Amino acid sequence: xxxxxxxxxxxxxxxxxxxxxxxxxxxxxxxxxxxxxxxxxxxxxxxxxxxxxxxxxxxxxxxxxxxxxxxxxxxxxxxxxxxxxxxxxxxxxxxxxxxxxxxxxxxxxxxxxxxxxxxxxxxxxxxxxxxxxxxxxxxxxxxxxxxxxxxxxxxxxxxxxxxxxxxxxxxxxxxxxxxxxxxxxxxxxxxxxxxxxxxxxxxxxxxxxxxxxxxxxxxxxxxxxxxxxxxxxxxxxxxxxxxxxxxxxxxxxxxxxxxxxxxxxxxxxxxxxxxxxxxxxxxxxxxxxxxxxxxxxxxxxxxxxxxxxxxxxxxxxxxxxxxxxxxxxxxxxxxxxxxxxxxxxxx
Numbered sequence: 001x002x003x004x005x006x007x008x009x010x011x012x013x014x015x016x017x018x019x020x021x022x023x024x025x026x027x028x029x030x031x032x033x034x035x036x037x038x039x040x041x042x043x044x045x046x047x048x049x050x051x052x053x054x055x056x057x058x059x060x061x062x063x064x065x066x067x068x069x070x071x072x073x074x075x076x077x078x079x080x081x082x083x084x085x086x087x088x089x090x091x092x093x094x095x096x097x098x099x100x101x102x103x104x105x106x107x108x109x110x111x112x113x114x115x116x117x118x119x120x121x122x123x124x125x126x127x128x129x130x131x132x133x134x135x136x137x138x139x140x141x142x143x144x145x146x147x148x149x150x151x152x153x154x155x156x157x158x159x160x161x162x163x164x165x166x167x168x169x170x171x172x173x174x175x176x177x178x179x180x181x182x183x184x185x186x187x188x189x190x191x192x193x194x195x196x197x198x199x200x201x202x203x204x205x206x207x208x209x210x211x212x213x214x215x216x217x218x219x220x221x222x223x224x225x226x227x228x229x230x231x232x233x234x235x236x237x238x239x240x241x242x243x244x245x246x247x248x249x250x251x252x253x254x255x256x257x258x259x260x261x262x263x264x265x266x267x268x269x270x271x272x273x274x275x276x277x278x279x280x281x282x283x284x285x286x287x288x289x290x291x292x293x294x295x296x297x298x299x300x301x302x303x304x305x306x307x308x309x310x311x312x313x314x315x316x317x318x319x320x321x322x323x324x325x326x327x328x329x330x331x332x333x334x335x336x337x338x339x340x341x342x343x344x345x346x347x
Contacts, residue, residue, distance in 0.1 A: 056099050060128045063091050067132040092125050178232045189231045200224050204255065212251035212347065219243050219281065222257060226279065229265045237269050239277045246283040250346040253322055259315045260292040260340045268294025283346065290342040298336065
């Protein structure tokens, strides 16, 4: 799982420092002197009053974390608002008791006034609790968003793995048909074809497990696959290939382009007058332009087997998941041509 900024230790520590810098300064922002310091009875005790105020401010750390990690999740989140309010009142009473003990027995200040102390402590306490509650709400919201994102990424990986697992058997099915055809023809190309197929299988089974591969490696895979198909059909199906080498290093998801080529060879041959396949690939300004065109017979209703279209439907879904709006896929039929045009922003 990626470490996001709001989940790093440094950011958490910085957040706590900022919160306490604000919380501890609130009493001084609200009132520059203790409520008792305006009376002549406390003249000469300014230093003791300042020390009392400083210790009292530090004591707000207790109510802050008590509310954030106990009262808010246990009562406020459970909509037990009366219990939450009573707990807050008891917490303030405990803070007042500690303040009184410090006032009377630690600093031995004279003339304690409950109304003055309450008026001084209550605003700071309310603001501390408010900041504590907001802190817990924001923290939980960030954590929930992070968990939701992690689940979404995991679901995405699972779906992409499922789609890729469907494409691989489809590829194997087609190339095995090629080998059968070569064997029936007693072609001398059978052994070289098996060796080339072995290299393709190595790519498919090992390198294709990576999230991304070099575009040049994927292009090499396409050329090998096209060579296998040319050996199968020979001159009966003219294949025009224009794969331009990119002028830089780019990554692409493996097995992303091959379904388009498979589809052309699967449905662009057979009972078709003047069959032909055109495949082109070029990179311009960081964008890949890929096109596959094959002739088809619109007058014949070809009976498709159960595997037909698996590659195209999967690659469309993969493109949507991986590239979103940074890809454009158009599949059209013009006269006797079936045309696939893909444009996507490369990594």
